[in-house]
Amino acid sequence: MKTHNFWFAALFVLASVFSVASVNAAEKLMAGTGKVNITPPNPRYPVHDSLYARTLILEAGDSRIAFVGLDLSGYTNIPLAEKLKKQFRLNELYFCPQHTHSAQAGPKEWLEAQITDALKKASLSMFEARISAGYRSFPQLSFNRLILRDNGRALESWEGDDHYRAVNPERIPHGPVDNSVGVIKLEDTQGNPKVIMMNYACHPDVAWNNFEISADYVGYATKYTEEAFGNQVYCMFVQGGGGNQAPLFKDGGRTGPDDPRPSNYDLIDRMGKLLSIEAVKLAKEIYPNPYDVADIKVKTDSLHFTGRYDKSLEYNVYFSVISINNRIAIATVPGEPFIKFQIDWKREMQPNNVIPFFFGYTWSNGKWPVYLPDIRSAAYGGYGADNGPRLIEIGAGEQILNKLLENYYWVMGVFR
Numbered sequence: 562m563k564t565h566n567f568w569f570a571a572l573f574v575l576a577s578v579f580s581v582a583s584v585n586a587a588e589k590l591m592a593g594t595g596k597v598n599i600t601p602p603n604p605r606y607p608v609h610d611s612l613y614a615r616t617l618i619l620e621a622g623d624s625r626i627a628f629v630g631l632d633l634s635g636y637t638n639i640p641l642a643e644k645l646k647k648q649f650r651l652n653e654l655y656f657c658p659q660h661t662h663s664a665q666a667g668p669k670e671w672l673e674a675q676i677t678d679a680l681k682k683a684s685l686s687m688f689e690a691r692i693s694a695g696y697r698s699f700p701q702l703s704f705n706r707l708i709l710r711d712n713g714r715a716l717e718s719w720e721g722d723d724h725y726r727a728v729n730p731e732r733i734p735h736g737p738v739d740n741s742v743g744v745i746k747l748e749d750t751q752g753n754p755k756v757i758m759m760n761y762a763c764h765p766d767v768a769w770n771n772f773e774i775s776a777d778y779v780g781y782a783t784k785y786t787e788e789a790f791g792n793q794v795y796c797m798f799v800q801g802g803g804g805n806q807a808p809l810f811k812d813g814g815r816t817g818p819d820d821p822r823p824s825n826y827d828l829i830d831r832m833g834k835l836l837s838i839e840a841v842k843l844a845k846e847i848y849p850n851p852y853d854v855a856d857i858k859v860k861t862d863s864l865h866f867t868g869r870y871d872k873s874l875e876y877n878v879y880f881s882v883i884s885i886n887n888r889i890a891i892a893t894v895p896g897e898p899f900i901k902f903q904i905d906w907k908r909e910m911q912p913n914n915v916i917p918f919f920f921g922y923t924w925s926n927g928k929w930p931v932y933l934p935d936i937r938s939a940a941y942g943g944y945g946a947d948n949g950p951r952l953i954e955i956g957a958g959e960q961i962l963n964k965l966l967e968n969y970y971w972v973m974g975v976f977r
Contacts, residue, residue, distance in 0.1 A: 590855035590886070591620040592690035592747045594756045595682025596795045599632065599675045600774060601667035606818065608774040609826065612664055614676050615783075615797040616683040617747075617756055618649065619690075619885070624857035626653045626883070627683070628758075629676060630797035632776040633658040633666055637895075637924050641673050648677075649684050653859055653881060655893055656924045657799045662766040663775040688749050691849035694889050694916045696743035696760070699839045702832055703763035704735045705900065706807035707943035715941040718807055719769075728769070732809045738762075739801065739903055742836060743918050744843045745889065754794045757786060759840045760918050762801030762903055767832055769814030771824035778808065781833025782840070789841040796840075800922040802903030804896075804932050804945055808832055850888065858884040860968045863927055864960055869939075869952040876953055879927040880961055882968045890915040892965045893923040896930035896953075897945065899938055902962050909966055913973075933958040 595616045600608055612632035619626050627649065636658040646654050666672055706718040708725055718735070721727035729735070743760035765777035776783075779798045786796040810832040812825040861881040868874030883891040890913065892906050903919035910917035930953050932945035939946050939955050970976050 588622055588855045590690045590692060591687050592756065593618040593683035593685070593687040594795045595679040595686065597675050597679040597682070599667060599672060601665050602671065604774050605665055606772050606774055609771075610775050610780050612774065612776055612780075614679040615795050616679040617758070617797060618651075618680070618683045618687065619857060620687070621855040621857040624859060625651050626655070626857065626859060627651050627680060628655045628657055628797065628799070629679065630799060631656060631658045632661055632780060633664045634660055634662065635922070635929060636666070637929050638673070639926065641676070642926065645677065645680055649680055653861060653925055655881075655920070657797070657920065658922055659776070659779045659798050659800050660765055660803065660897070660922050661775065661777040661779060662764070663768060663771050663773060663777055665774055688755065690747045690755070691750065692745065692747055692853070692885060692889070693847040693849045694743070694745045694918070695843055695847045696741045696916070697839060697843050698741040701734055701738055701740040702809055702835060703738050703806045704729060704733065704809055705738055705805055707805050707938060707941070707946055708735050709941060715938070715943040715946065717944045728811050728813050729807070729809070730811070734809065737900055737904065738806060739900055742839050742843065744840055744847065745918070746844050746847055748849070754790055754844065757790075757794055757796045757840065757844050759783070759786065759796060759798045759836075760801055760920065761798070761836060762803040762900055762921065763806045763808055764803050767808045767810050767829045768812045768824045771812070772815055772818040772820075773824060775829070778810070778829050778832040778836065781830050782836040785834055785837035786840055789837065799920050801919050802898045802900045802921045804899045804921070804934070805938065806900055853886045853888065856884070856886050858972045860972045861925060862964055862968055864957075864964060866930070866954050866957045869954050871951070874951055875928070876930045876957070877927040878930050878957070878961060879925050880965060881925060882965055882972055884969070884972055887973070888915055889918065890969060891918045891920055893920045893925065894933065894961060895922065895924040895927070896933050897922065898933040898958055899935050901935040901938070902933070902958055905962060906965070930957065933961070935959065
């Protein structure tokens with residue numbers, strides 16, 4: 562009798578093992594996407610090119626998250642985020658405004674309805690997906706707009722002196738910068754691309770002041786990328802650590818809406834096209850790993866900060882670590898983080914044999930922290946570093962980055 566019990570138990574264990582294995586093997590990565598025009602119905606200025614909301618829902622097992630790319634300067638909305646999470650059964654929802662300086666948000670309720678419609682389109686278009694990712698370096702399109710001067714202090718690039726002309730018309734490639742574009746591609750099981758996420762760090766303000774509605778170089782880059790794939794894909798741009806990054810292709814801007822000089826859209830077009838060329842080449846070179854096991858891990862955390870000068874300011878900053886298939890490592894940070902954090906995140910992830918992405922300007926909850934300068938930049942100064950709106954306490958960015966790194970190792974089960 563004991564022998565029979567032993568073999569019965571052994572068979573039960575084996576059956577359980579194979580049952581679990583088959584369930585895991587059947588796990589799928591699902592994705593859905595949508596695109597909706599969010600150009601204001603009654604814009605303040607003439608519309609040069611339309612603004613869009615592009616959405617992506619990713620699901621694997623019990624994890625379901627969404628990204629909402631927005632051709633807006635910034636966007637936070639706690640009530641809407643909570644409503645959408647409940648409506649579309651999302652664990653996390655990320656608003657990713659690309660920070661164009663030429664955008665205008667439409668009326669609140671109208672814009673919320675457009676964003677909801679874009680997510681609805683994504684939820685109704687779910688497909689079994691294969692994911693691939695990578696990034697490539699190329700001749701830089703941006704420069705660091707906080708330039709160290711002879712007096713040992715940094716000054717904004719729009720302030721000239723004996724050595725540097727205002728707005729950097731010579732296109733001197735001041736650093737540090739990150740000369741790489743990242744791409745996450747989602748395709749169906751037949752290999753047809755459906756979604757391309759483009760991750761690049763640079764302010765979308767080629768036109769300093771154009772007094773027209775435009776998505777700036779981002780609008781051109783996403784348009785050209787979609788056209789390169791026969792308009793069968795949606796290209797979502799996600800800003801990186803662009804808080805101190807300015808485009809080398811720079812138009813000094815108009816003095817006002819009545820200035821007869823037109824904005825130089827040739828520069829905007831040129832920068833967008835060059836970025837798109839690199840993103841398209843990369844998207845066509847990367848392929849899904851056939852050994853991937855569908856998996857999405859997310860850990861969201863928050864830290865509390867005060868203001869740098871005004872200690873009555875309070876910031877509860879939310880940020881996330883996202884691991885997809887144990888191969889893609891995404892850090893999401895709200896506000897305008899400086900480029901050092903993007904460079905450091907990618908360097909820290911390198912030994913982990915993953916493809917790292919740094920999503921700046923990406924909000925999920927809490928208060929928008931405005932600029933997030935690194936300590937060195939905060940010391941040398943300049944706009945966003947030691948002057949500007951509602952500056953956060955020194956070292957906030959480093960604390961967030963360290964917590965992101967810690968959370969990544971918790972998520973991956975490395976810590977004992």
